Amino acid sequence: MKSKIGLNNFFKMKLKLHTKLILFNTIIIMLVALLLSAYSTSLIAKIVERYIGEKALAVSKVVSKNPYVIEKVKKEEGGGELQKYIEQLRKDVGAEFIVIGNENEIRLTHPDEWKIGKKMVGGDSWRALKYGESYISKAVGTLGPSIRGKTPVFDENNNIIGIVSVGFLIKDIRQIINKYATRIKLLVIELLIISTILSVILAKNVKKSIFNLEPVEIASLYNEKNTILESVHESIFALDKDGYFTTINKKGSEILGLPIKSIRGTHYSKYFICSEIEKALKAGEKFINIDLFIYNIPYLANIMPIKINEKLSGCVITLRSKDEFTVLAKQLSYFQEYTNMLRAQHHEFLNKLHTLNGFLSIGDYDTALKYINDEITNDVSFYNKITGTTSDKYLIALLIGKYNYANEKGIILDIDENSSLFNIPEHISINDLIIILGNLIDNAIEASLESKEKKVFISFYDYSNELIFEVTDTGKGIPQEIENHIFEKGVSNKQTKGRGIGLYQSYQLAKKYGGSISYKRYKNETVFTVILPKEVNK
Structure with missing residues (x-):
């Protein structure tokens, strides 16, 4: 319990993450090294003791079977030649003592010659003398504590006539063990130094991988990220x-109709069909305001790749409801057309005031009055014609704006009085319709500037299951070299930079509803025809 509290206090210390990692790793490695050192020393001690004990036993067995030794033990002739022989053997094998005793444990040989003839000590010889066993034992003799190998000596009739005891002092064994222990300690110290260096390197790499932030800062950023994700109106997905999916905000889970936990870890292809996402993940491309459908509902999507150290690691997708933009676009389109209409009217009105001022200045009041009546009749006539063909205020605003713009350019813009469009299907965005017609009318006005007649004629019909729009101009028509590519992006018969967008945009919007745009050239006219199905394009 205390160690756990101490560990908690360690992590609560006001130290930097870099320092904590180094200290923690060093302490852990030190504890492991000390435990391994203690275990290794203990294991080596056991191995050394076992090895020396087996060596002592092996020597005692060899000596006990030596005929010369058996003969001397049988005759109980101690000291003398036997002493010299055994002492030389002891020195050769490195034993502390080789003691031979008779069946009564009376010494026949001993490193200290004055102890020959005296009884063996230690009390560990009885098993050999009584049962004829060979074994290893620990006991304290006249030379000190030792490990001994005990073997009985048998005569030719297999009778026990004596004992051989070969011993190594424990203090000498400990010196051997201490040599190994010293080496282990040095190795542990080296490991600690190396581990400390590696801990420093590891700590630096960890800090670098988390952008040198401290845990408190990371926690703060995490909370900030969650707050930001939930505060924005857009749906956000990170892949x-x-x-x-790795991250989804609440708005995103509402769009998919699933809890965040159910979405996280699943593949985007389960919900999105979008080739741009794959391009962002593989090639690092970014996409702004592209169409993306979820459950057949249109959204505007931004896709931004995520890069860490210049390596792609995923992407972020933000979605916004296209319906919201459609409403805003409708309003903006209406105000743009209304502004254009007012600007054109203002400009035209100034010109007419100047003309009227001229008539009045020269006193030609009859002509001035006729001029005023003609202008009122023309404007009222066009307005009545428009309102008699459609009731959509956005379409009316568009046509009035284009009418005034054409007048300003010296172009006669007229509408087929037989046109009729009072029920625009709900699935067709009026904003898209205005863009389609607006681009075609602008192109027609521009083309007619170069012609002698300078006329643009517009007609539209609600025919059976289709809406049909026609825009006719008196321009020179489409150049032959680009007529097969006129609906491609960037293709235009004008050399001005940034052209070739209008027809491409109108063509794409018509395709969106399963419709089409085509053109045909007559003698002195070019007719663009737009056909839009009234039923939803599935």
């Missing part, structure tokens, strides 16, 4: 490099 890893393989396309699996």
Whole structure:
């Protein structure tokens, strides 16, 4: 319990993560090294003791079977030649003592010659003398504590006539063990130094991988991230490099109709069909305001790749409801057309005031009055014609704006009085319709500037299951070299930079509803025809 509290206090210390990692790793490695050192020393001690004990036993067995030794033990002739022989053997094997005793444990040989003839001590010889066993024992003799190998000596009739005791002093064994222990300690010290260096390197790499932030800062950023994710109106999805969801905000889970936990870890292809996502994940491309459908509902998506150290690690997708933008676009389009209409009217009105001022200045009041009546009749006539063909205020605003813009450019813009469009299907965005017609009318006005007649004629019909729009101009038509590519992005018969967008945009919007745009050239006219199905394109 105390160690656990101490560990908690360690992590609560006001130290930097870098320092904590170094200290923690060093302490752990030190504890492991000390435990391994103690275990290794203990294991080596056991191995050395066992090895020396087996060596002592092996020597005692060899000596006990030596015929010369057996003969001397049988005759109980101690000292003398036997002493010299055994002492030389003791020195050769490195034993502390080789003692031979008779069946009564009376010494026949001993390193200290004055102890020959005296009884063996230690009390560990009885098993050999009584049962004829060979074994290893520990006992305290006249030379000190030792490990001994005991073997009985048998005569030719297999009778026990004596004993051989070979011993190594424990203090000498400990010196051997201490040599190994010293080496282990040096190795432990080296490991601690190396581990400390590696801990420093590891700590630096860990800090670098988390952008040198402290845990408190990371926690703060995490909370900030969650707050930001939930505060924005857009739906946000983060994918890893393989396309699996890692982060989703609440708005995103509402769009998919699933809890965040159920979405996280699943692949984006389960919900999105979007080739741009794959391009962002594989090639690092970014996409702004692209169309993305979820459950057949359109959204505007931004896709931004995520890079860490210049390596792709995923992407972020933000989604916004296209319906919201459609409403705003409708309003903006209406105000733009209304602004254009007012600007054109203002400009035209100034010109007419100047003309009227001229008539009045020269006193030609009849002509001035006729001029005023003609202008009122023309404007009222066009307005009545528009309102008699459609009731959509956005379309009316568009046509009035284009009418005034055409007048300003010296172009006669007229509408087929037989046109009729009072029920625009709900699935067709009026904003998209205005863009389609607006681009075609602008192109027609521009083309007619170069013609002698300078006329643009517009007609539209609600025919059976289709809406049909036609825009006719008196321009020179489409150049032959680009007529097969006129609906491609960037293709234009004008050399001005940034052209070639309008027809491409109108063509794409018509395709969106399963419709089409085509054109045909007559003698002195070019007719663009737009056909939009009234039923939803599935």
